[in-house]
Amino acid sequence: MGSAGLTIENGRITGIDPLGGSSKGPFVIPSFIDAHCHFSWTGLQAISLDLSGVSSSDGMLEALAAESAALPAGLILRAEKMEEISWEVPIFPSLSSLDAVTGDRPTFIRRVCGHMILVNSAMMNLLPAESPGLDRSSGLIREGIALKIDRLFPPDPETLRRAFISAEKTALSAGVTAVGTFEPIFTLAALRETPLHIALAAGVIADDPAELEEVLSSDRTPIPRLLGLKTFLDGSIGAGTAALSGTYTDGSSAMPVMSDEELTHTIRTASDLGMATLVHAIGGRALDMLDRVCRTLRETSPAALSPGIRIEHAEELLGDWPGSWDATVHSFCMQPNFVNRWQMEDGLYQQMMGSKASRSLNPFASVLAGEFRLGFGSDGMPFGPLHGLAGATSHPDPVQRLDIGTALHAYTLGAADICGFMELATPLRNGRTADLAFLSESPFEIGSWEETELLATMVAGVTVFKDQEVLDVRSGSGN
Numbered sequence: 001m002g003s004a005g006l007t008i009e010n011g012r013i014t015g016i017d018p019l020g021g022s023s024k025g026p027f028v029i030p031s032f033i034d035a036h037c038h039f040s041w042t043g044l045q046a047i048s049l050d051l052s053g054v055s056s057s058d059g060m061l062e063a064l065a066a067e068s069a070a071l072p073a074g075l076i077l078r079a080e081k082m083e084e085i086s087w088e089v090p091i092f093p094s095l096s097s098l099d100a101v102t103g104d105r106p107t108f109i110r111r112v113c114g115h116m117i118l119v120n121s122a123m124m125n126l127l128p129a130e131s132p133g134l135d136r137s138s139g140l141i142r143e144g145i146a147l148k149i150d151r152l153f154p155p156d157p158e159t160l161r162r163a164f165i166s167a168e169k170t171a172l173s174a175g176v177t178a179v180g181t182f183e184p185i186f187t188l189a190a191l192r193e194t195p196l197h198i199a200l201a202a203g204v205i206a207d208d209p210a211e212l213e214e215v216l217s218s219d220r221t222p223i224p225r226l227l228g229l230k231t232f233l234d235g236s237i238g239a240g241t242a243a244l245s246g247t248y249t250d251g252s253s254a255m256p257v258m259s260d261e262e263l264t265h266t267i268r269t270a271s272d273l274g275m276a277t278l279v280h281a282i283g284g285r286a287l288d289m290l291d292r293v294c295r296t297l298r299e300t301s302p303a304a305l306s307p308g309i310r311i312e313h314a315e316e317l318l319g320d321w322p323g324s325w326d327a328t329v330h331s332f333c334m335q336p337n338f339v340n341r342w343q344m345e346d347g348l349y350q351q352m353m354g355s356k357a358s359r360s361l362n363p364f365a366s367v368l369a370g371e372f373r374l375g376f377g378s379d380g381m382p383f384g385p386l387h388g389l390a391g392a393t394s395h396p397d398p399v400q401r402l403d404i405g406t407a408l409h410a411y412t413l414g415a416a417d418i419c420g421f422m423e424l425a426t427p428l429r430n431g432r433t434a435d436l437a438f439l440s441e442s443p444f445e446i447g448s449w450e451e452t453e454l455l456a457t458m459v460a461g462v463t464v465f466k467d468q469e470v471l472d473v474r475s476g477s478g479n
């Protein structure tokens, strides 16, 4: 078949005619790769109560009351995407008012960042006596057990299957054909059972390395492919738990949640299993610590670093830059949509940490200037590269802005590279697999992302998503 000057046979590109496509589009690019998402969580969010539209504590209580009344008895009420910072008055409801609308149905409400959860009394009664991060008087959980709630209360297999199908639809309709995803062990088995078009590489979240060893030694093919062992050094800026090098505007501060020894142990454990370590580090103190631990390991046991260290987020990287980061060991996965959503003038980051400290977060250009591998991922906030790319090309610090081609590269070939999708990390040329995204406009010509729509997505030459509405309008207008 031919499309915009491309010929595709048996799933591969067999001819490219750069002049064959009209300048009016569609504009064909290698498919997007989301190097950092939470595939099963994205799906679970889509099939759970969505709180992103509520604008107050009362609005949230109303939504919970309606959902609780509609759910079959015995099920846990899961609510997602709470973002109190966008409410008229950003104050959580009291535990008693939460109980009043949910009664004896166990209920948990997860903040958009995933690092904070609100539970009612019925849910609290199901939690272990020792629940780190839980404040029993308010029902608020920060970090600790908030990060483990799905592992403690795994959704049933049918719910998971629906979640995967939903997440795949979200990805394909955003032009994404492969993802680096972070998954607890219980979803890996379920993912194996669900046939999907999208390619997955999983960073595994496991408390107990023995559990992980069992997965690795299982005689079945490990699907999805394993990307590495995920570990957390801090939380999020929105939840006030990122280990910033300075203080938050309310005077509070946060420390890394691990010691140097614990981090060293995690890196060694991963490396003994032949795996990279994927380190969530947002604040300067967390990044400083990772840099320090890696420096020591390089001197004492360099083999522990050979599978590689991928740094997730690295938002406050410049405080420790250039540090002793090493491009042969470290790669970076960063989130331009965080910039777009929270780092712009008067945004959340400015409120949380002041304008001076927030401006220099997410230094994309510095990472590339240091010749590090950089891939973009959405972290699902929201999912979809087109929502995020403006954060890279309109960064509030002009020095850190990327040009359009470089930004696109980080969300396609660069992201594929840091996830190990080596074929997708190559440019479009004859013989390459035809995983493609069809955009409505060339961003190079219009110079912005707002008007760019995704028209279609191809996996190995097969159209797996087509925006009928946009295509109809286009053919109606004679394009």
Ligand SMILES: [Zn+2]
Pocket: 036, 037, 038, 182, 379
């Ligand atoms: Zn994440």
